[in-house]
Amino acid sequence: MSLQGKTAVVTGSNSGIGLGVARSFAAAGLNVVLNSYTDDKADHALAEELATAHGVDVRYIQADMSKGKEARALIEKAGACDVLVNNAGIQHVAGIDEFPADKWDAIIAINMSSAFHTTAAALPMMREAGWGRVINIASAHGLTASPYKSAYVAAKHGVVGMTKVVALETAEEPITANAICPGYVMTPLVEEQIPDTMKKYDMDRETAIREVLLTRQPSKEFATTDQLGGTALFLCSDHAAQITGTTISVDGGWTAL
Numbered sequence: 001m002s003l004q005g006k007t008a009v010v011t012g013s014n015s016g017i018g019l020g021v022a023r024s025f026a027a028a029g030l031n032v033v034l035n036s037y038t039d040d041k042a043d044h045a046l047a048e049e050l051a052t053a054h055g056v057d058v059r060y061i062q063a064d065m066s067k068g069k070e071a072r073a074l075i076e077k078a079g080a081c082d083v084l085v086n087n088a089g090i091q092h093v094a095g096i097d098e099f100p101a102d103k104w105d106a107i108i109a110i111n112m113s114s115a116f117h118t119t120a121a122a123l124p125m126m127r128e129a130g131w132g133r134v135i136n137i138a139s140a141h142g143l144t145a146s147p148y149k150s151a152y153v154a155a156k157h158g159v160v161g162m163t164k165v166v167a168l169e170t171a172e173e174p175i176t177a178n179a180i181c182p183g184y185v186m187t188p189l190v191e192e193q194i195p196d197t198m199k200k201y202d203m204d205r206e207t208a209i210r211e212v213l214l215t216r217q218p219s220k221e222f223a224t225t226d227q228l229g230g231t232a233l234f235l236c237s238d239h240a241a242q243i244t245g246t247t248i249s250v251d252g253g254w255t256a257l
């Protein structure tokens with residue numbers, strides 16, 4: 001099945017992994033819908049840059065993934081959704097007894113519930129088109145836990161569970177649903193955790209990265225957004241047609257420990 005001319009919607013794609021996936025898709029000839037909750041000149045400029053670089057149709061559609069209605073509206077405004085990448089995500093680090101309830105709600109809404117809403121809206125389009133791919137960007141924290149990340153770990157485990165359900169509900173159709181579970185990838189989301197980590201463990205930046213952030217990543221290297229893009233592209237290929245309901249770890253060996 002040629003990917004040329006198919007439409008991919010990538011939530012949370014004006015930065016980090018989502019942007020890396022969008023770049024890989026555009027380079028492979030897919031039309032792409034970029035998304036975030038902002039509506040800045042830079043967001044639309046990014047769409048133009050990708051379209052010009054790869055000769056594909058790239059649109060930026062503003063929608064806040066913390067709101068179910070907006071998540072569904074994103075898919076409707078896209079008009080087509082052959083590949084859905086649920087990637088939007090946020091993080092907050094605190095002990096469970098101090099975890100702010102509004103942060104819990106936001107993480108569950110953005111990191112997990114948005115994928116329910118977008119998938120519900122996209123599946124009828126995939127069925128109509130006779131082909132589809134649902135790719136959920138979960139995390140190593142969808143398979144294992146760390147302290148101080150209760151909402152994130154709960155949301156990512158939820159996403160992995162929902163991925164399996166979508167795969168079973170589409171098992172006899174030419175649609176697959178899988179979750180990619182990255183370990184640490186150097187993106188703004190990780191960058192934001194560095195000052196807190198340095199403070200919490202009283203370490204300099206280099207030590208905090210190696211001894212705390214990458215302590216569970218045996219390769220001692222961050223994964224790259226380009227590697228994530230390549231993995232998502234593989235899941236869209238014919239070679240991956242029988243891969244459904246599973247997780248693919250891109251974590252330098254983290255979950256092998």
Ligand code: NAD
Pocket residue numbers: 011012013014015016017018035036037063064065066087088089090110111137138139140181182183184185186187188189190
């Ligand atoms: P990032 O901060 O660079 O990207 C997050 C994206 O989500 C941004 O585009 C942001 O604008 C968007 N976003 C945030 N809130 C939103 C909202 N309410 N509505 C719409 N968009 C919203 O971070 P990232 O590291 O690229 O994270 C992307 C995904 O990958 C997340 O789901 C994250 O949990 C997951 N992940 C990241 C890592 C890592 O090490 N970076 C590891 C495992 C999983």
